[in-house]
Amino acid sequence: MVLAGDAVLNEHGEQVGEYVVVENGRVSRTGSGSPPPGSVRLGGYLFPAFIDAHAHPAGLGLALSGADLRGSRSAVEVARRLAATRGPIAYGRGWDQEAFDDPGRLPDRRLLDAAVPDRPAVAVRVCGHLAVANTLALEAARPWERYPGLVDRGRGILLEDAVGxxxxxxxxxxxxxxxxxxxxxxxxxxxxxxxxxxxxxAREAEALASLDERGALRVRVACYPAPGELEGAAGILSRRRLGMVGLVGVKLFADGSLGARTARLREDYHDAPGSRGVLLLDSRKLAEWARRASSMGLRLAVHAIGDEALDHVIEGFNRAGGVEGFRVEHASLVHDGQVKALAALGVYAVMQPRFRVSDWWIDKRLGPGRVRLAYRLASLPRGGVPVALSTDTPVEPPEPWETLSAAVGLCSQPACTPGESLTPREAFTAYTRTAASASGGPLAGTGTLERGAPALIAWSPSSPLEPGWRGPARLVYPPGS
Structure with a gap:
């Protein structure tokens, strides 16, 4: 197959021709001038498809089928949107109490009971680290039996692991x-x-394996199960001959989120004196997991948003040794010394530029002095830490132009500091080749149009490196049905 456009861009945003030749699912070459006869002429721009290095496919599918709670202005509106859903459960995601007309009032169990009395209902905050459930959902899941310290049964409030x-x-x-x-x-x-x-x-892994075996996957997927799902997912993915999906690593949580005030900080929250968040895994446990993952040939991907949580990740990785290629997810609050420590370890920072926009309240949480430490998209790679871009969708929109816009600083929120923005080319590379390298497994070697690379090719009528690029874009290879 030959795909022809007005320009072909490589992972650095450089024009390398006007057409791409694909043979046996791999890039054969790029070429300039008139394309060979029989080419698929698309016009516009062809480039390596974006690689989202941190996403939740099942969660995105659930969000697409449920209620979009973004933009809700009150707890009552959250409940009303949930009530409008259909299906066996009422699910919605995206509310942010900071945007409510009454920011102090969270949704609660009684409010959801009144709005959705006939089926389980759950409203998940935008960050995914806090949710509210009605009585039927609580009784069906009984999360207090597994996570007694993370459930307020009276109010129906769920935190951290109790949410998932x-x-x-x-x-x-x-x-x-x-x-x-x-x-x-x-x-x-x-x-x-x-x-x-x-x-x-494990259920998501089973769905992905089934789709792959039927040739119904176009998007490659690297699975990183949580510890409780590792054995089940491994049993499904390791015993079948699969091409587009694979078991690559293990996902751990060292802390929570800034929005829920559960990210673990070195110092108190500016707007909640006496509170520093929650530490979910200390350095000793992280070192144990790092050794175990290495012994299984797996990577470790550790969620660390707060600076103290990142301290524990760094110490745990140093204790374990041999962690090159491991990942720190989010790395939202990073000091200069931590940049040096991460670079010495040889790990990736997998970041979500769109958090700079969504966390418009971050100066309230951290105070003006610490905002400069937030979302250091530029300082990390310039300090030797490879940064891979991602969306954490459904936390953030899956559209790449939203991510790129925030990465290059086309935003005005407190965390959108110009000195921590990437150039368009830096952002593009971080969202293609570096994201593929950080993902590994079936994504290894993608994110590029080099000869022999697995062919994942996207198209847009305009250049994704243009300032303010807003798409559209679509995957053109592998072709759709």
Whole structure:
């Protein structure tokens, strides 16, 4: 197959021709001038497909089928949007109490009971680290039995692991495969050719394997299950001959989120004196997991948003040794000394530029003195830490132009400091080749149009390096049905 456009861009944003030749699913060459006869002429720009290095396909599919709670102005509006859903569970995601007309009032169990009295209902905050459940959802999942310290049964408030556990228990009532298929079709439709599926469950792995065996996957998927799902996911993915999906690593959480005030900080939250967040894993446990993952031939991907949580990750990795290629997810608050320590370890920082926009309240959480340490997209790579871009979708929109816009600083929120923005070419490379390298497994060697690379090719009528590029884009190879 030959795909022809007005320009072909490599992973650095450089024009390398006007057409791409694909043979046996791999890039054969790029060429200039008139394309060979029989070429598929698309016009516009061809380039390596984007690789989303931290995403949640099943979660995105669930969000697409549920209620979009972004922009809700009150707890009552959250409940009303949930009530409008259809299906065996009422699910919604995206609310942010900081944007409510009454920022102090969270949704609660009684409010959801009144709005959705006939089926389980869960409203997940935009960050995914805090949720509210109605009585039927609580009784169905019984999260207090597993996570007694993370559940307020009276108010229906769930924190951290209790959120994912409750949603997963309720998803037993839902067929996961259509959710995964819908999510991956959405990603392909915006030019994404590969994802790292974070906290990939055994049921999600089964859905991905089934789709792959039927030749129904266009988007490559690197699975990183949480510890409780590792054995099940490994059993599914390691014993089958699969090409587009594979088990690559393990996902751990060292802390929570800034929005829920559960990210673990060295110093108190500026707007909550006496509170420094929650440490979910210390350096000793992280070192144990790092050794175990290495012994299994797997990578470790550790969620660390707060600066103290990152201290524990660095210490744990140093204790373990041999962690080159491991990942720190988010790395939202980073000091200069931590940049040097991460560079010495040889690990990736997998970051979400769109958090700079969504966390518009970050100066309230951290105070003006610490905002400069947030989302150091430029300082990390310039200090020797490879940065891979991602969306954490459904936390952030899956569209690459939203990520690129925030990465290059086309935003005005407090965290959008010009000195921590990337150039368009830096951002493009971080979202293609570096993201593929950080993902590994079936994504190894992608994110480029070099000869022999697995062909994942996207198209847009305009250049993705243009300032303010807004798409559209789509995956053109592998071709759709």
């Amino acid at each position: 556990y409750t949603v997963e228990r309720l998803m037993a009532r839902v067929d996961v495969e259509p959710l995964v298929r819908t999510a991956l079709e959405r990603l392909a439709g915006v030019g994404v050719g590969g994802v790292s599926a974070m906290a990939c469950t």
